[in-house]
Amino acid sequence: MKIVRVLNTNAVVSTDRQGKEIIITGAGIGFKKKKGEELDKSLVEKIYCLQSEEDNHRLQQVVREISEKYLETAGKVVVSARNAGLKVRDTLYVTLTDHINSAVERYQNGISLKNMMRHEIRKFYPQEYRIGCQAIEWIEKKTGIDLGEDEAGFIAMHIVSSEFETSEVSDVQKITELINAIIKIVKMHFKIDFDEDSVSYQRFLTHLKFFSARVMDGEVYKDSMEEIYRAMVVQNSRAYTGVEKVAQFIEKQYGYRLSIDEELYLLIHIKRILDEQQE
Known part of the structure; x- marks a missing residue:
């Protein structure tokens, strides 16, 4: 295994069997080494292949x-x-x-x-x-x-x-603020306290994490489930009032209009949480 380049005393670049560059670290592995020289395999501690x-x-x-x-x-x-x-x-x-x-x-x-x-x-x-x-x-x-x-x-x-498809930590702060706002809207609208250890709540959070990222990106989720959506709205009118509150808030604050599919997924998660409250 030959050295492609020396990064510092303890890190060098080599290639794997497919010719892809890999970063190899180890104490002294790059000490007084030059490009093209053989790597001392006994010094290898970690290999990173991105x-x-x-x-x-x-x-x-x-x-x-x-x-x-x-x-x-x-x-x-x-x-x-x-x-x-x-x-x-x-x-x-x-x-x-x-x-x-x-x-x-x-x-x-x-x-x-x-x-x-x-x-x-x-x-x-x-x-x-x-x-x-x-x-x-x-x-x-x-x-x-x-x-x-x-x-x-x-x-x-x-x-x-x-x-997410972002490397900006500031975007995570914006996403988190939106999640917090949605949680508060649902909590106040239905006058409920969440069981934060419940499976339904954790699933709701996971959904909100990626949903909020889409709102920030302006990316509309579509999966053409209009018939299921209309049936769910009729059958779960109380839960849907919460969806309407969230949708109105997001459109007003972020200029983002929820698609039918996004409303449907929100409805499913809110329904699950309300069902748990009645058990």
């Missing part, structure tokens, strides 16, 4: 300009997220390595950022937040620095961002 060539090159740039120090932690986050069933993109390797490095530098300079969305992040994205807390433990084990729960929330936001 599907996207663009993401691969961006990660190489991050490792070259910053460090590979937190790439391992970012890799653990990616693996944990995928094991939890979250469909995170390889972009997370890049954004999270960069973010963790910046967070540690801020801490060392006595700068602490308050995460104003932490409560909502923990509430609406419990899996992502749990993994964020794990990452904080991994970072502390590596550096002796406890970045705290606010930073766990920021890491969770990066995970959520990588699940």
